[in-house]
Amino acid sequence: MQVRKLAGVALAVGGCFAAATWAQDPPAETKNETTETAQASAGEAAAAATVAPAAPAEAATMSGAPAAAPMQDAVAPAAPEAAAAPKAVEPAEPLFSAPKALETYIGRIEGKEDPIAIFSAVQLRWAMRSKATATGGVFRKHKSSKEIFAPLDREVLERVLVALEADLEARFEAAGWQATTRAEMGGDLPQLKTLANNAELGVPLFKYNDTVNAQDFAVIALPGAQPADPKAISNGMAIMKFLKGKAGISFNIVYSFAPGTVAETDSRQLGTEATSGLWFSARADLNGAKGGWGNINVPPAGLVVDGDIGELAEIAGSKAGTAENVLRFVGGLGGSDRTGYTMTPDWAATEAAMLRAGRAFNAELVARLAK
Numbered sequence: 001m002q003v004r005k006l007a008g009v010a011l012a013v014g015g016c017f018a019a020a021t022w023a024q025d026p027p028a029e030t031k032n033e034t035t036e037t038a039q040a041s042a043g044e045a046a047a048a049a050t051v052a053p054a055a056p057a058e059a060a061t062m063s064g065a066p067a068a069a070p071m072q073d074a075v076a077p078a079a080p081e082a083a084a085a086p087k088a089v090e091p092a093e094p095l096f097s098a099p100k101a102l103e104t105y106i107g108r109i110e111g112k113e114d115p116i117a118i119f120s121a122v123q124l125r126w127a128m129r130s131k132a133t134a135t136g137g138v139f140r141k142h143k144s145s146k147e148i149f150a151p152l153d154r155e156v157l158e159r160v161l162v163a164l165e166a167d168l169e170a171r172f173e174a175a176g177w178q179a180t181t182r183a184e185m186g187g188d189l190p191q192l193k194t195l196a197n198n199a200e201l202g203v204p205l206f207k208y209n210d211t212v213n214a215q216d217f218a219v220i221a222l223p224g225a226q227p228a229d230p231k232a233i234s235n236g237m238a239i240m241k242f243l244k245g246k247a248g249i250s251f252n253i254v255y256s257f258a259p260g261t262v263a264e265t266d267s268r269q270l271g272t273e274a275t276s277g278l279w280f281s282a283r284a285d286l287n288g289a290k291g292g293w294g295n296i297n298v299p300p301a302g303l304v305v306d307g308d309i310g311e312l313a314e315i316a317g318s319k320a321g322t323a324e325n326v327l328r329f330v331g332g333l334g335g336s337d338r339t340g341y342t343m344t345p346d347w348a349a350t351e352a353a354m355l356r357a358g359r360a361f362n363a364e365l366v367a368r369l370a371k
Helices: 028-039 042-051 056-063 154-174 234-243 322-330 347-369
Strands: 103-105 116-136 142-149 178-180 205-209 213-221 249-264 272-288 293-297 303-306 310-314 336-345
Touching: 116 154, 116 272, 142 249, 142 272, 154 178, 154 213, 154 249, 154 347, 234 249, 234 272, 249 336, 249 347, 272 310, 272 336, 272 347, 293 347, 303 347, 336 347
Parallel strands: 116 178, 116 249, 142 336
Antiparallel strands: 103 293, 116 142, 116 213, 205 213, 249 272, 272 293, 272 303, 310 336
16 A cells, blocks of 8 residues: 655576597508508698598608507587576566666675675565555644455465566576576575464564555565565675675565555645556665675665556545544644545455566566676
């Protein structure tokens, strides 16, 4: 759920030199011709020796060198295996073509690290609750807020995350980099502090609140992984320890989505309105083996990447009524425009929109680093 103008968030030859080293005793006719040639002038013999292969004994007569053992059927060396073709890369939509669509801080890492991308941590956040609040009016006592609740489909979200990691790998490799996924790292992983699972959801719940916007995110990690704790200071040291003796850049990437969006109304009267769109943000934190660091991220306000991904329904009784506002006014609290909604995603449309947004961010991430 996202509030515009509020700094809020709502919503990767060889040819075979088959020099067939053919050498065998030539037929009798060739021997006779070669013998006659050898009896000719020394200059002619030398010239003939460079044009036609000679039998071992005759070659020794012409060169004065000892006769070499006749070569048996020589086998040409096998051609090396052809390099694997780069993985197909899906075209990306230009969602970030605007000059300030992404915030990029890579001066300490750009061109200073080996072109190796190590996906140490890749995760996805899905807002199960999003709330945005606008405050204004006389003495800034009037509040307008919208709150959206959405369900969780872990299977869809895990599928999206796996697809986005594969897409990022393919884009780096297509750009000439080496990319290492978490699965390819095996047991050689940074020892990061992770988030604990929510007992009811079976996945971690990460809460964000900046007084203007509040979101409860279900956090999804790649298969076999647990999401890293974004507040753990020790994780930075764990990454540096992991990179010791290695080459390349460690990536910690978070894709964030919120079903349902909130925006401030364009009218003079303070208000907010909710829609059934899809909000998106993303961030990549980078740490280089040579000591460089940086990040590339969508600005905090995020962006709406699809205007309609499901059904938005008002929660009965959630709207602040006249009686409540009268009490607030008497108590000097100002008016309240508050409404709650449930969001029922069309999961097929939602998955497609998430992939479009994530691929667009991946494309820009690679474009800024692999240039």
